[in-house]
Amino acid sequence: MSKIAIIAPAKDLYSETFIKAQKDKLDGDVFFYFGGKLPKHFEYKGEVTSINSTVFDRISNKISASNFSLQEKKIISSLKQNQVELVLAQYGPTATRVAKLCDYLKIPLIAHFHGYDASMKSVIASNDFYKTVFQVSHYVIAVSNDMKQNLIAMGCPEHKVIYNPCAPDKSFYNIDPLFTKQQFLAVGRFTDKKAPYYSILAFKSVVAQYPKTTLLLAGSGPLLETCKNLVNAFSLENNIRFLGVISPEEFKILLTESLAFVQHSITAENGDQEGTPVSVLEASIAGLPVVSTRHAGIKDVIIHNETGLLCEEHDIQTMTTHMIELIENKSFARELGRSGKQRIHQNFSMEKHISVLNNSIDKAIRF
Secondary structure, three states, rough: EEEEEEEEEEOOOOOHHHHHHHHHHOOEEEEEEOOOOOEEEEEOOOOHHHHHHHHHHHOOOOOOOOOOOOOHHHHHHHHHHOOOOEEEOHHHHHHHHHHHHHHHOOOOOOEOOOOOHHHOOHHHHHHHHHHHHHHHEEEEOOOOOOHHHHHHHOOOOOOHEEEEOOOHHHHHOOOOOOOOEEEEEEEEOHHHHHHHHHHHHHHHHHHHOOOOEEEEEOOOOOOHHHHHHHHHHOOOOOOEEEEOOHHHHHHHHHHHHEEEEEEOOOOOOOOOOOOOHHHHHHHHOOOOEEEEOOOOOHHHHHHHHOOEEEEEEOOHHHHHHHHHHHOOOOOHHHHHHHHHHHHHHHOOOOOHHHHHHHHHHHHHHHH
């Protein structure tokens, strides 16, 4: 059985359910390190620095003090002690920090990019355009086709890049939308790339024609107060509700009763882009049509006029038209939802996501 270390900056965020799935379902004995770009914690074992001192001293004496920090030595020692055969690094900056450790240990590295890490200009520059990651990694995972091309354009050898989008939890497949309310739903961080204010502006014109329609916005983030102010300025308090952060169970209930899922994602001025938003995948496999933009991985999973309705980034007028179309033609909304459920289930399942990773890990270890 292979011994695999997953290294991630954080532990058990809802938006990162794919990490939990990887921990649970990858073929092999998985060790999970987390807590910053250079991990401080080792799941079920406590602090990385709590490694057996005898083992550490023996290994540390063989590591050049000038090449590695104390924390890096601790991680190297932990990886050696657990006989790790491959490292799967979540997010580009994490891969940057562990690349030289893998190179030193002569164990393969798979760098898993997700969104901002492959698009935000400052992040890319601060990681030296991932030159070391691309050189050391055996494979580089891209979660959208746009991301794949961006990584290749940055200098990653094409043969190393593997397209493997994230996947929704399969429990969302069991949802059967009732379309009982004239209600739109948006769930996600209030950030520049998700542009929640555009969804509000598009919905404002919907309310002008259909004043009993509602929009529910769930999540938190730096643009939340701005969006609340916008709702107040347009006197939309009776039509738009802010739910705060909601649980997966609450999300499922809202999916059951809503008409469509909306998200007006854009490329932010700093370059930040989506990967393949998990909430979009979850809404689609639940059977709701998705009203969104032709942005990054969204256009990989949502097919215009087949599983949802897409417009160009910043085009709020067309987004308004799409929402009104679903209000006026509920049978069309149901048809889009049914097609989306089938498409995501067949092409973007967690089983497929894990299978691609298992195959890549096996090839890298056997190389």
